[in-house]
Amino acid sequence: MKQKLKAAATGTLKSLRMIAPMLLAIIGLIGLFKIYITPEMLRTLFNGTALHDMLVGVGFGGISVGQPFLSYIIGGELLKEGASFYGVTAFILAFVTLGVVQLPMEFSIFGFRFALVRNLLSLLFSFVLAFFITYCVRIFA
Amino acid sequence: MKKNHSGLVMLGVVALLYLVLGILHPDKTVSALWASLGVLKMIIPILLLVFFLMALLNAYIDEKAISSYIGEESGIKGWFLALFGGILSHGPGYVWYPLLQNLREQGAKDGLIVAFIYARAIKIPWIPLMVTYFGWSFTLFYTFWVVVGAWVQGIVAQRLLRK
Structure with missing residues (x-):
């Protein structure tokens, strides 16, 4: 059992070593985006029209980073x-x-096909769910 | 996890970007560097937890168990685990990627991994703030539709990614 745990820990450390450069690169990019893309920049781009604001919202939501x-x-x-x-x-x-920002890491860990399908679905569902959520809020509220 | 050099290339590109921006806008770039260090400090505990879970998983859970819980034969139990696991997981999504890839390599269904990642759009600790800004009605519909969306995406991804 001890040997099994040691082997598992070694394998895990190897994985950590492998992802470390990409992780540091992504963290570096997040810092740049946090400073260079400000909420003030976003405010100027929305105009109150549903379709236009959805497109702008998905675009800027996708490139924004943070909690x-x-x-x-x-x-x-x-x-x-x-x-x-x-x-x-x-x-x-x-x-x-x-x-x-974290797309390169997703592609490198999961592979191109998986990351592409997952991101395209998330992109599509940002529009679809935004419509359903807002529609339901308007009907029931 | 397959070995590739894209991480080193990416790190080199980002370092170069910092160098160029550092020459053009030194103050902003130093702030960006501090912001990055803040992110690193924030993710270290989560990263440690993820790698601890990975080591435990590799040591004590075999492929047969993974297959039964989140593999091809997992059924409704697998969807339930993926959706609730996603909702309860903390920290940035990319910290969880190595663990999720590890599970994929051991037989976890692609659709469940996709559902897990999407269900992370529900952030339990931030629900009170969402209610304050947008109200209960928005928060409830948001939570409901994200769960439905994660499940549907998982099903679609499973079909599209079938080997």
Whole structure:
């Protein structure tokens, strides 16, 4: 049993060593995006039209990085500034489910086909779910 | 996990990017570097947990057990585990990728991995903040549709990725 655990620990350390350069690269990119893409930049891009705001929301949600709560705060502010509810919902969904910055890591770990299918589905579902969520909120609220 | 050099290439590209931006906007780039260090500090405990789980998984759980819980024969139990595992998992998604790939290599269904990753859009610790900004009705419908979306995506991905 001890030998089994030792072998497992060695294998795990090997995996860590393998992903370390990519992980550090992604963390470096996240730092750059945090500083160079600001919430003020986002505010100027929403215009209150459902389809336009959904496209902008998914686009910027996909490239934005940070803790999920940031998307709620930015989303709340965008609503106050007149962005459509569809767009803000799409922004929140894309923020937490898509990650353009971490795509290279996803491709390198899972392989091209899996990462492509997963990201395309997440992209599509940011629009679909934004529509369903907003529609339900409007009907039932 | 297959060995490739894309990580080193990517690290080189990012280092070069920092160098160029450091010359153009030194203050902003130093702030970006500090922001990156903050992210690194935040993910270290989660990373340790993930790699500890990986070691335990490799040592004590065999492929037969994985197949029964999240493999081809897992059925509804597998979907339940993937969706709840995704909702309960903490930290950035990319920290979980090595563990998820490890499970795939041991026979976990691709559709369940996709469902797990999407279900992570529900962040239990941040629900009170979501309620404050958008209300209960939005939070409930958001949670419901994300679970449905994760499940449907898992089914579609399973069909598309069938070997």
